[in-house]
Amino acid sequence: MIFAVLLPLLIACLIPFLSKVKHKIHTGIFVFFIPLIIFLYFIQFIGTNFSPVRQTYQWIPSLSINFDFYLDGLSLLFVLLISGIGALVVLYSIYYLDKTEQLGHFYVYLILFMAGMLGVVLSDNVFVMYTFWELTSISSFLLIGYWHFNERSRYGALKSMLITIFGGLSMFGGFILLSVITDTTSIQAMIEQKSVILNSPYLPLILVFILLGAFTKSAQFPFHIWLPDAMEAPTPVSAYLHSATMVKAGLFLVARFSPILADYEWFFIIVSIAGIVTLCWGSYMAVKQTDLKAILAFSTISQLGMIMAMLGFGTKVAVFAAVFHILNHATFKGSLFMVAGIVDHETGTRDIRKLGGLLTFMPITATLAFFGTFSMAGVPFPFLNGFYSKELFFQSSLGLNENVGSFASFLIDIIPVLAVFGSIFTFVYSMYFFFGVFSGRKKEKQLPKKPHEAPIGMLLSPIILVGLVIIIGLFPNLVNGSFLAHTAEAISGEAFHPHIVYWHGWKKPAFIMSLIVVVLGTLLVLTRKKWNAVYRILPGKLSLNKTYDVIVDKLDVYSNQVTNFYMNGSLRLYVALILGTTAIVTFTFMLLTGGFTIGFDNLADITPIEISVVVVMMVAALATIFAKHNVAAILVLGVVGYGISILFVIYRAPDLALTQLIIETVTVALFLLCFFHLPKMQVRKESGKSKLINAVISVAFGAMMTLIGISAHTSNWFDSIAEYFLKTSHKLGGGDNVVNVILVDMRGLDTMFEITVLGIAALAIFGLIKIKRKKEAE
Incomplete structure (x- = not known):
């Protein structure tokens, strides 16, 4: 069954090349055979002795997300409609659309939509179904807006996408709840756990979320308003999407989950x-x-x-x-x-x-x-x-x-x-x-x-x-x-x-x-x-379309106001929003879930030298706040980094100490180089309210990081992974320096991609330097 989905996707990749010969052969002739082949293959399943067929292809098994295809009477009906009507629509479009049209674009969108619909009706995995569901929304948006030079086509395409994707996201929420309750992503397995779902306190939410997906897709009142505007699409699109396939996806969804929800x-x-x-x-x-x-x-x-x-x-x-x-x-x-x-x-x-x-x-x-x-x-x-x-x-x-x-x-x-x-x-x-x-x-x-x-x-x-x-x-x-x-x-x-x-x-x-x-x-x-x-009188001046237009217009206005508030070019505001939001969300989540676990047992003794180093680091950190010169602030900040290196030495981690020393030295040097070209530091005159906000955010974020650090040491929710590395570093990496083995071997791919990113950045900088020199020479 997977060929029914893969074949249209494969042909969609070839259509741009096939469309180049449209002046000799209409592109639709090549496309016509795809739905016809699929229809002829599935029609063999019609018969009184038909029994469901299941096929599984692994995709992300660790998350229980696989291509699980399930063909029963319901999916067979829709597959035959999608492929059969699809073949007739393509045949019709050959004579309806002139060769001067952008046929390559049209048939790519159409065949992608067909693949999405086939994936929806054949999928037994809820998350794979959702993936194909959104593919139908995106491809239908492109089909409805095919004549993009027409303002009404663009309006209809956007309207259909906003409404159906809203429903799709709601449906996705229902799928997540179902998978959590049943501990499975298979629809058929969920049906077998029908009693568990019906007795769940989340059942009303599941029902509402799934029905929102179905009602928006199948144009049920009051979400029907997108369908008339979608008629701006070429007639073959209307005949295919809005009579036999897309609008019936919501009906399919209700029918598929009826064995669970009908009672x-x-x-x-x-x-x-x-x-x-x-x-x-x-x-x-x-x-x-x-x-x-x-x-x-x-x-x-x-x-x-x-x-x-x-x-x-x-x-x-x-x-x-x-x-x-x-x-x-x-x-x-x-x-x-x-x-x-x-x-x-x-x-x-x-x-x-x-x-x-x-x-x-x-x-x-x-x-x-x-x-x-x-x-x-x-x-x-x-x-x-x-x-x-x-x-x-x-x-x-x-x-x-x-x-x-x-x-x-x-x-x-x-x-x-x-x-x-x-x-x-x-x-x-x-x-x-x-x-x-x-x-x-x-x-x-x-x-x-x-x-x-x-x-x-x-x-x-x-x-x-x-x-x-x-x-x-x-x-x-x-x-x-x-x-x-x-x-x-x-x-x-x-x-x-x-x-x-x-x-x-x-x-x-x-x-x-x-x-x-x-x-x-x-x-x-x-x-x-x-x-x-x-x-x-009825509807008179009442119009759901006007309501939709007002909502969309107001969303544009308010989102513009919100964006202008936080995207004002102030680095201080950006940092304050990021740190403040992080502190609030993390504090709230940790408190609600009992994440803060603070204990001081099983700690090593603290010596005077460690206390001295930490005190120096604290004084240096505070000094950066009151520094009034760029160079002074950088040098004092460097004291904090070098203090960490000393702590690594005290705790017998010389490799980490060397790494920290190199990084700190390079960082301080780069800071000095950059700040040499920047204007001198100026003390901003801020109101008492602004200073209070800064202080609250700073203290909150610092307290959060401190508590997380203590909690991470104190909590014992999971077995430490350190034992695994200690036991396997020599066997798997051939080295006794565990940190080096982790960085070079066990995180080999991670390190490789980091180096790749740095390499790309270096090439970009090199290119910019060449462009600058070329312009200067001119």
């Missing part, structure tokens, strides 16, 4: 409410939009909300409906994004107010849009896959009493009503999209380009996706027992593969709900102009 009542409450509110708000706001991709963006938000709600319900029917709709949504929404791109490509606009009557000019595109929009609307036609999963959604919303505790019982009656409300507006925006573009009065004179049908190459990908819509609609059980059943079982832990049929009878509650949606939805479509003014 926690707050999981049901938070996920169900967030999902159903997102469904209603997204579908309601989609009808307000005039840009085709904006309509599809809000429709995606609503569909993601519906799937999230079903994962929150947690029943077997709801989980199966969720995974079924994940598949269905990828097919019809991917095709609709491509249709929107075709309309934009062939007419020059995505503004639905300028479009209309395109059925005559673009009959194939209109046919594809018909199947996509009617499937998205859940219209009860037997050849549309969206209807089946929508029916199961209604059915699951009526069966909540299986999983609801007494505290959340109020949701039993509310959720079915909201499900119907959201679905009514889903029907409305679907009809609005199709009939607003392809029916009505022709407006070709308002269009920047004369409309015409797209080339077959651009139509091929949406044709394949619409073909899947129809095939799944006609034969829904084709993907049931051999595929979707394994996915649902990986989430709920129970085998469940119902026989899906189109007709259940007139009295079936779910079918009655579908009829209500169609009837009321049709009335709203026909009277849309009469009630469209309701958007002036």
Whole structure:
């Protein structure tokens, strides 16, 4: 399985070279085969006898961070979507993107995103999953901002990155807590310790942190605001990221951790409410939009909300409906994004107010849009896959009493009503999209380009996706027992593969709900102009986007003020902040953890000569404070260093004494050389408050270092490593001088890198001297 991740990463390194021949062969042709190969490899796992597959490759075993890949029904579904839709998107992009574009950049970003998504869904190690998770955030930022010369593209890219990375960091916190509680980094091992997690006092924090990661990635209310702005990306990006892959990463995260969290009542409450509110708000706001991709963006938000709600319900029917709709949504929404791109490509606009009557000019595109929009609307036609999963959604919303505790019982009656409300507006925006573009009065004179049908190459990908819509609609059980059943079982832990049929009878509650949606939805479509003014009331002037803009602007202002406060060019302030912060944090941590352990037993006798040396050093240290001349301060400071050398001699460490003497001599000489070229020392006139702050910081830092030194000698938390060095210095290093063996052999690599740093610094100084001499000669 590791090849599925490594292959895209390897090709990403080669794309810049392949893109140089784009004037002869489109770069996308080389890239197309990568997701296709991955798809063909993983499709072999589909079957009734499928069982999970695990592979492990060591990375950082000391921290239990390895490439643990785990393929079960859930990850198989997402791998096939990522690779299958990926191949179709690349094929579509070959005809959508002109060779004059920066194709090398585009396909590097796209293939990196694909590798990141594959890594997320295949990883069993939480920290490896997080690594790939952030790779998707970074690569999607680059894809959304691909047309970086456009201000709105840059805005959308930054917005998506800030929101999703905020969620990613929160998710990382949840992963850390889980690993601490269970003492493992494996998700499957965590599932086996489910009872330990559910009984942990950190469970509420874990739930909130993980759900923040899921909600921000899958554009759940109120974090959905990044998705409409991400539509500034090229249409192939929208079709890939925002229909089938990135936005479903949050759904995958919730599904993956459902075996652990589903029995926690707050999981049901938070996920169900967030999902159903997102469904209603997204579908309601989609009808307000005039840009085709904006309509599809809000429709995606609503569909993601519906799937999230079903994962929150947690029943077997709801989980199966969720995974079924994940598949269905990828097919019809991917095709609709491509249709929107075709309309934009062939007419020059995505503004639905300028479009209309395109059925005559673009009959194939209109046919594809018909199947996509009617499937998205859940219209009860037997050849549309969206209807089946929508029916199961209604059915699951009526069966909540299986999983609801007494505290959340109020949701039993509310959720079915909201499900119907959201679905009514889903029907409305679907009809609005199709009939607003392809029916009505022709407006070709308002269009920047004369409309015409797209080339077959651009139509091929949406044709394949619409073909899947129809095939799944006609034969829904084709993907049931051999595929979707394994996915649902990986989430709920129970085998469940119902026989899906189109007709259940007139009295079936779910079918009655579908009829209500169609009837009321049709009335709203026909009277849309009469009630469209309701958007002036709700949302009216309220806007989460404005809230986001204010927060970001204020953060810029306040961070600038904070930065200007401490980055003012004052070395004194820098040192004060560093020392003060270090003292406060260290003191606080040591006191809270009982780190200060002070004892005076087991100490050697102190002789008068040692007392004399220390007194001289103390007097010299104090004298540096009151010195009024540079040279005097340096010489007095040197007395402290030479005093340390004398102490080393007294304690029978001649090698350390020699080292200290050399270092001190060189340091004093360098100080004298440097200060010779500096202005004379001037005594600053400081206020009493400034002197008090200086004194407090100095005493606090000195006291901290003194207490740490005493505590380090007194405490006995770990076995001393000195015995190891004494026993092994001759055997491993071939020497009896333990200090030399440590420096030369046991810290050999460390010493080598230190020398390397010094060598680089020397070369840099040499280069600067040459440049200066060259300028002087000129």
